[in-house]
Amino acid sequence: MLTRQSDAAADGRPLSRRAALAATAALVSVTAGCAGFLDDDDDEVDGDLANDAPAETTLLVHLDVGAVTTADAERLLEDLGSADPEHLADAMATFEARTGLDPLEADELLFFGAPDADSGVTAADNWERNDAIVDGDWNEDDVVASLEETTELDYEETIAEDDSVLYEPSGDGADGSEAPFLGVLGDGRFVLGSGTAVRASLDVRYGDADPVSGPVRDAHDEARGGQLTVASESAGSPIPAAYEAFVDLDLDIFDEIEAVGRSYAVVDAGIALEVDLHVDDDRDAEELERVARGLISAYAGLDEEFDEARDDLDLERDGTVVTAAYEGEADVVFSLLDGV
Numbered sequence: 001m002l003t004r005q006s007d008a009a010a011d012g013r014p015l016s017r018r019a020a021l022a023a024t025a026a027l028v029s030v031t032a033g034c035a036g037f038l039d040d041d042d043d044e045v046d047g048d049l050a051n052d053a054p055a056e057t058t059l060l061v062h063l064d065v066g067a068v069t070t071a072d073a074e075r076l077l078e079d080l081g082s083a084d085p086e087h088l089a090d091a092m093a094t095f096e097a098r099t100g101l102d103p104l105e106a107d108e109l110l111f112f113g114a115p116d117a118d119s120g121v122t123a124a125d126n127w128e129r130n131d132a133i134v135d136g137d138w139n140e141d142d143v144v145a146s147l148e149e150t151t152e153l154d155y156e157e158t159i160a161e162d163d164s165v166l167y168e169p170s171g172d173g174a175d176g177s178e179a180p181f182l183g184v185l186g187d188g189r190f191v192l193g194s195g196t197a198v199r200a201s202l203d204v205r206y207g208d209a210d211p212v213s214g215p216v217r218d219a220h221d222e223a224r225g226g227q228l229t230v231a232s233e234s235a236g237s238p239i240p241a242a243y244e245a246f247v248d249l250d251l252d253i254f255d256e257i258e259a260v261g262r263s264y265a266v267v268d269a270g271i272a273l274e275v276d277l278h279v280d281d282d283r284d285a286e287e288l289e290r291v292a293r294g295l296i297s298a299y300a301g302l303d304e305e306f307d308e309a310r311d312d313l314d315l316e317r318d319g320t321v322v323t324a325a326y327e328g329e330a331d332v333v334f335s336l337l338d339g340v
Contacts, residue, residue: 049110049133050212050220052185054200056114057212058233060220063088063109065136067227067265088228095130098173098180099192100150101143106136112197112212131193133185133201140184147192151179160199161206168195215259215278222276222321223261230262247298253287256280270329277322289317292324 050060091111092103103109110133144155144167153169160166160183169179181198183191183205191201203209211217220231237254244251261276277292279285292315300307314325 048221048224049108049135049189050112050217052133052189052191052201052205053110053112053212054114054197054204055210055212056200057112058216059111059113060212060216060229060231061088061091061111062220062224062229063092063103064227065104065106065109091130095132095192098130098150099143100146101134101138101192103134106134106138108135109133114197130180131191131197133189133191135189137188138190139188140190143182143190147180147182153179155182160202163206165202165206166198219259219261219276219278223263223274226263226265226272226274228264231259233259246302247295249291249294249298251291251295253279253284253291256284256288267327269327272325272327274323274325277324279320279322282320285317285320285322288322289315292322 049062050057053060092109095101095103095109112131112133147153147167147169148155151169151173153171153173155167155169157164158166158168165184167182167184169181171179173179178194180192181195183198183202185191185201185205191198200209204211212220216231216233220229223229223231234257237251237257239251239254256279257277258280259278261278263272263274265272277288279288296310296313296315300310309328312326312328314323316323316325
């Protein structure tokens with residue numbers, strides 16, 4: 001989320017193109033604060049990885065690794081990692097360092113996070129801690145061997161939900177932090193991360209617990225289609241107070257956003273970005289669309305270059321979802337997400 005007032009705004013000079021673009025990121029950014037089905041055979045898995053994410057999940061970050069490896073992988077990761085507010089590249093490197101597993105050898109990867117009321121850990125913190133569901137060609141023995149070699153700990157197969165699907169490390173990691181636990185969700189699908197997160201996912205897969213649902217799941221499902229998608233609960237209005245002085249609009253409607261879904265893909269023109277803003281009802285969606293259009297016009301009136309850039313920014317409404325879409329050079333997309 002944008003939190004800083006630019007120097008140009010502070011001294012009354014016109015906003016620069018980058019500042020205006022960054023201000024308009026209010027339309028396409030928030031902080032982090034079921035389709036598909038599972039086969040009846042526990043040895044087979046089917047459907048969306050989010051089907052195994054716990055109900056408490058408030059952040060879902062999905063990478064379609066197949067799409068990454070069929071494109072120019074180096075450029076894709078560099079561009080998407082820079083555009084993504086949750087620092088995808090760093091998280092993937094941390095995941096590999098903790099588990100010994102190269103995430104680019106999977107077919108799909110889903111990082112998930114939930115707040116911890118007792119410890120004050122946020123969903124973003126849990127995401128940084130790398131609670132993840134992976135799906136690919138790995139077998140159970142290889143994953144266990146990779147964890148044991150990487151952590152230098154023994155992993156013991158234990159019972160969870162009346163089945164031998166949980167592997168617990170024999171101690172903490174070398175730095176004193178909790179070593180990753182491993183849960184087996186089916187053939188080629190695993191959940192790795194904290195003991196709490198892994199057990200919660202196993203309870204969804206084999207027990208009676210419900211998977212993630214509600215606005216975050218809706219945002220995730222509707223955002224799917226890009227090489228990278230991010231869905232999160234809204235943390236309140238993304239409009240920085242420093243920018244409200246530049247527009248003669250009532251921006252309270254942005255407080256009604258319940259969840260945001262973002263989809264990124266590398267295209268010939270650079271980056272294709274779509275952001276879905278989810279509200280509770282059609283009336284709020286109509287108001288959000290109206291105010292968003294007014295906000296775009298207001299910023300365009302402050303800067304000629306941004307006025308030209310907004311020609312590539314589309315805004316539309318479908319039911320209770322307002323979607324902003326932009327396709328262009330990566331650095332312009334990064335400007336839209338500046339400070340997030």
